Amino acid sequence: MELTLDGLSVVTDGRSLVRELSLTVPSGQVVGLIGPNGSGKSTALRCVYRALRPSSGTVRVGEEDLDRLTMRRSAQLVAAMTQDGAVDLDFTVEEVVALGRTPHLRGNHALSGREQELCERAMDRLDIRHLARRGVLTLSGGERRRVLLARALVQEPRILVLDEPTNHLDVRHQVELLSLLRDSGLTVLVVLHDLNLAAAACDRLGVLSRGRLVASGTTGEVLTTELVDEVFGVKASVVAHPLTGHPQLLYSLNSPL
Template sequence: MRVRIDGVSVVIDDTTILGGVDLVAEASAITGVIGPNGSGKSTLLRCVYRALKPTTGAVHIGQDDVWRSSARQAGLRTAVVAQDHDLDNDYSVHEIVTMGRNPHKGVLDRETTADRAIVDRALERVRMDWAAHRVFATLSGGERQRVLVARALTQETPVLLLDEPTNHLDIGAQLELLDLVRELGLTTIAALHDLNHATAYCDRLLLLHAGRAVAEGTPAEVLDADRVAAVFGVRSAVVPHPLTGRPHFVTASITGSAEEEVPSDPTSTGRR
């Protein structure tokens, strides 16, 4: 299911957090939202999953306007792996994942055998079934993220939203999580920090800077060295990955001294 963001802006206390962003996330594709800290990545996602009402603009999922339908409807269309998960409680992994069934249940409904089967399958899918009866807060960071993806799966939504899903994960766990997301094949919008993850896993990228869309397109179109220098303030170059041969981003500080420079490197173009 396609997600269309039209001219979304968010103004809080006279500060413009997002200034008129447009984006179309195609069905079954992974769309990456990249940009420096504070560029508005999370805010944009929050407008899509109905946590924050845009000051102007609209978000459509399929044909439906997110902000003209109910909160529960949103829970049936978008599943979120957010950044704000509280750990000061003793929910078991099973209880956390079962919450994904909430939008499907009436206020007095109990979980059925079918619900429990969905929860079990989701936990198996992320290889966390062994931890069903562990306390969520006692798991490692990577395990917790996988459990949250399992909860998103139990929501059985066409759209998956990920807000910096690889934060605080070791490198192995980061790649494992992103591989899993790609396997799922859902319409995915992910706010990402690592430019190489963005190039390797995303079909399309949206580059945000200070609340505005700077570029939108395929990773190769969006991440050119001059633009990266302007937005992130780093020098960069694209080299072939020694193991996979795919384009790989290497970066260096913009204030780096001259003797670090490889004089004959033709790809280093980002220096101002």
């Protein structure tokens, strides 16, 4: 299912946080949003998972205006893993993962056998089955983020939205998580700060600066020395990964600030 942001703008307290953002995430592709802190990436994502209503413009899932769907229906189509990943109650890991089925349940019905199997498979994929009976508040930040992604997958969305999903993860779990996204078959919009991970994981990139989309295209088209310097203020050499050919950035710590 295709995701379209069409002329999206967000103005709050007289400040333009996102300005006329138009971006398409083709069905089944992974599109990354990159840009400096405060460039509007998380704000744009909040509009997609309906935590924030845009001041103008629309978000469409397929041919449908997201704002015209019921919250239940939009939750069946779009799952989100937010930046903070706050969990206030000390549910067990398996209870938190099972909450992903909430948009599909009627009343207080128990999970079906298929749904229980879905939860177990998601915990296996995220390497958290051994934590199933642990209270989620006892987990490390990285473990908790894997629990929240498992919950999102259990939701069986068509579109997955993730805000800095690799935060707190060790290298192994960063690579596994991004590999999972690439192989999921879902339409994915993800915010990443690590440009090399973005280059490896994403089919296309959109670059935000001061709320505006300043570049979009394939990773090779977007990640150039000139753009990284202009948008991020960093001098970097761009080389091809020896195995995949994806662009990789080499930074110099001696670059002037």
